[in-house]
Amino acid sequence: MRNLVLGLDTSNYTTSVAVTDAQTKEILADERVLLTVKPGEKGLRQSDALFQHWNNLPELLERVLPEYGARIAAVAASDKPRAQEGSYMPVFTAGVNAARMLAAQCGAQLVFCSHQEGHIRAAAYGSDVDPDAGETILAAHLSGGTLELVLRNADGTCSVAGGTKDISYGQLLDRMGVELGYPFPAGKSIDDLACSYAPEGLKNPFSRVFTQKTYLNLSGLETQLKSAIFDTGLTGEAAAYFAMERIAESFCTIADEALAETGASRMLVTGGVACSRFLRNYCKDKNYVFGDARLCSDNAVGVSLFGGARCR
Template sequence: MEKKLILAIETSCDETSAAVIENGQTILSNIVASQIKSHQRFGGVVPEIASRHHVEQITLIIEEALEKADVSYDELDAVAVTEGPGLVGALLIGVNAAKAIAFAHDLPLIAVNHIKGHIFANQLVTPLEFPLLSLVVSGGHTELLYMASEDSYEIVGETRDDAAGEAYDKIGRVLGVPYPGGKHIDQMAHEGKDTYEFPRAMIQDDNFDFSFSGLKSSFINTVHNAKQKNEEINANDLAASFQAAVIDVLVDKTIRAAKEKNVRQLILAGGVAANKGLRTALEKAVSEELTDVELLIPPLELCGDNAAMIGAAAYVQLKNNNYADFSLNGRPGLSV
């Protein structure tokens, strides 16, 4: 097979990342600079500050990715970049840097959807086989996507309000854990028990959509009422109860959708794919109920935002000559 090298760039939120990927599956380099320490000061990502950090980092990270991969511009076949969804100001840094490199070195430019990137993170470990179903869960997304082939996407279900990761961050704030809350809630959940019995929203509904705002409100009310009555609250039990409610709905609907769609692979993708509780629950459910389905969960370092996954997704577009021109813009609300 001919060797195709893609330089990929990702700046959609609070990570500045660049990677060099061979044939959409081998990571030659994947440099990720996280701004999380900066945004922790504010309890969440501040878009203007994210954009400023991206400008400070962008060429350094690209240089490091090229050096680590030991690849020169002449050896590249394309430059790929996340066009959306994400924070518009943050996206614009990656997009404009990618355009500058494509122009300077006469390389094709590939605009990649961030969500597709999360799914293709798995391709860097195990070849994707179709049809597949992917549960994408992150701070901004909760979606079930069906893929009949490598360039076909159908939204089977999605959240009607908050993303699962967003709900984690919000209740993390209520419990006073550092941003981003997900990781801490996950740890606390393992120390506690599901005693609060929060609602499993829409779990009985005959569709694959999700809702997490009711759960979030129920959680906040529980904490608020306990405080007013001066009652002791057990933070670990609260975390465990919240996490159980989230995971029950996610796993239940995902397994049902996978059965209905009769898929070969089931994929977990996005930042919340790093959640141990979710990984374990999905593994257990698949081994019990979907014995013919292969479950793919990316390694932790490929769950969060990174450019390697963008390079993996871009390879499909490279094969199809699906290129962008220099008028490429950031598209914050882009869907699959």
């Protein structure tokens, strides 16, 4: 019986392949590999990331196709960052072209969605948020290069409801981590440092993040962090804790404002930064729905689930 969906996602820093059951939505396979960033560097050029995706995809597909290939009914891939006109990033062409070849070979249906849609679907998995219920979903997409509050409509289109005016939380944490000597991406390292530190009544030395309704600016906090690390001798643990405190505080400010403005009862939170233990603990009393931490970071599960919802 051909009832499975193969999902592919080739984002800026992760190559992902997943298989789900179109009928039961069971996750049968979730394979990923992080792209390699040279020590001391703070990212990858699109051409370098694309090259790595093409090298990674065969290995990941070899892990899943021998067992599930004969039952593939649809192949789904993320083809752009967001479900908005003009949204484009070269890295996604790796997954798109691989999906086209696989669908043709398998005689399977071919489905495309945005990377952001995949994040929303993956985060909603296992919760009572249903992307196919015909309702508008208010979601926060917090990842390495994205800090957006979006209204995801019943037809899958999205409109921006808030976010950053400059850099994202992920960029701030990655840059901070690299400055402290951690490999890129450094978000988890900073989160671990923050969770291990006890402030013992010390006042946060960083100014509050500037917010205006549902938008914020993080460049000021980045400047303060650089000064603290290089000029004041603040320990890495303390810098991480106080930076995460300002990040969590600012997120709650714009998220609560978005809830009030839209009239939504809750907010779905996804993206790599949503894996943060510090952020989750800080927000534990809020009307936020955090997805399973493993399904918040870049993956192809949500893309595969989207394909299952569209599978004929």
